[in-house]
Amino acid sequence: MALIEQSLLETVDLRKTYTISKHVEIAALRDINLKIYPGELVAIMGPSGCGKSTLMHILGGMSRATSGRVLIDGYNLAVMTDGQRSEVRRKRIGFVFQKFNLLPTLTARANIDVARALYGDTTPDRREHLAEVLDLLKIKEKLNRKPAELSGGEQQRVAIARAVVNRPAIVLADEPTGSLDSMNSEIVLNIFKQLNRKFRQTIVLVTHNPEVVAHTDRLIEMRDGLIIADRVQREFANLTGTENH
Numbered sequence: 001m002a003l004i005e006q007s008l009l010e011t012v013d014l015r016k017t018y019t020i021s022k023h024v025e026i027a028a029l030r031d032i033n034l035k036i037y038p039g040e041l042v043a044i045m046g047p048s049g050c051g052k053s054t055l056m057h058i059l060g061g062m063s064r065a066t067s068g069r070v071l072i073d074g075y076n077l078a079v080m081t082d083g084q085r086s087e088v089r090r091k092r093i094g095f096v097f098q099k100f101n102l103l104p105t106l107t108a109r110a111n112i113d114v115a116r117a118l119y120g121d122t123t124p125d126r127r128e129h130l131a132e133v134l135d136l137l138k139i140k141e142k143l144n145r146k147p148a149e150l151s152g153g154e155q156q157r158v159a160i161a162r163a164v165v166n167r168p169a170i171v172l173a174d175e176p177t178g179s180l181d182s183m184n185s186e187i188v189l190n191i192f193k194q195l196n197r198k199f200r201q202t203i204v205l206v207t208h209n210p211e212v213v214a215h216t217d218r219l220i221e222m223r224d225g226l227i228i229a230d231r232v233q234r235e236f237a238n239l240t241g242t243e244n245h
Helices: 052-059 082-092 108-119 124-137 152-164 182-199
Strands: 009-021 024-036 041-045 067-072 093-097 170-174 202-207 218-223 226-232
Touching: 009 052, 024 052, 024 226, 041 052, 041 182, 052 067, 052 170, 052 202, 082 093, 082 108, 093 152, 108 152, 124 152, 124 182, 152 170, 152 182, 182 202
Parallel strands: 041 202, 041 218, 093 170, 170 202
Antiparallel strands: 009 024, 009 067, 218 226
16 A cells, blocks of 8 residues: 555644633643545544544634644634634635535525535536536435435535535535435445546545444544554555546
């Protein structure tokens, strides 16, 4: 396996502490050190309350760490203003959530177009990428429907399209199958795998579900605010940099 020297995402001695009262603090994250490389498909797994969602919110620039560094594509979120972190989120990070978070009054097409407009880039290569993504997700026939007219699996596929349409450096997905039945969960997880393989999209799935982990290449396990294991589950060709060139 050829190693990639430059990580896409890195944390250094990352800590998050919540103050409950004058004399009580809770350490949600304790000295988290990790590196994620371009083209990886990673699961961060642990039980409820282990700190995995807190970690995702910090990695995504939605929350500040108490101490330590967070580097996304070379940008240190820890030293940025709220506005600067928002700009990094907008251009370099895609999000997929358990509850889909689609705008209910807009069609599926309009929900995706909002993401494109936020980035401000509708160049031909972006439009071509969108067409490829829609083919992969098999939702072209559903684009004129509003979220209430779509199944849960279809809504999540629209949410995935919205997350990846602008080719973010990394996609963070928080319990992306938590609201789906087993059949739609399998469809969505296979879609993540195809996005990773076909477009070399870097994806981090935050979950408590071992079935999600089975679809990923690397597993980071958390407990009590700590990383307790970090292992490669299978070799994947993206690490060599030989695919999709």
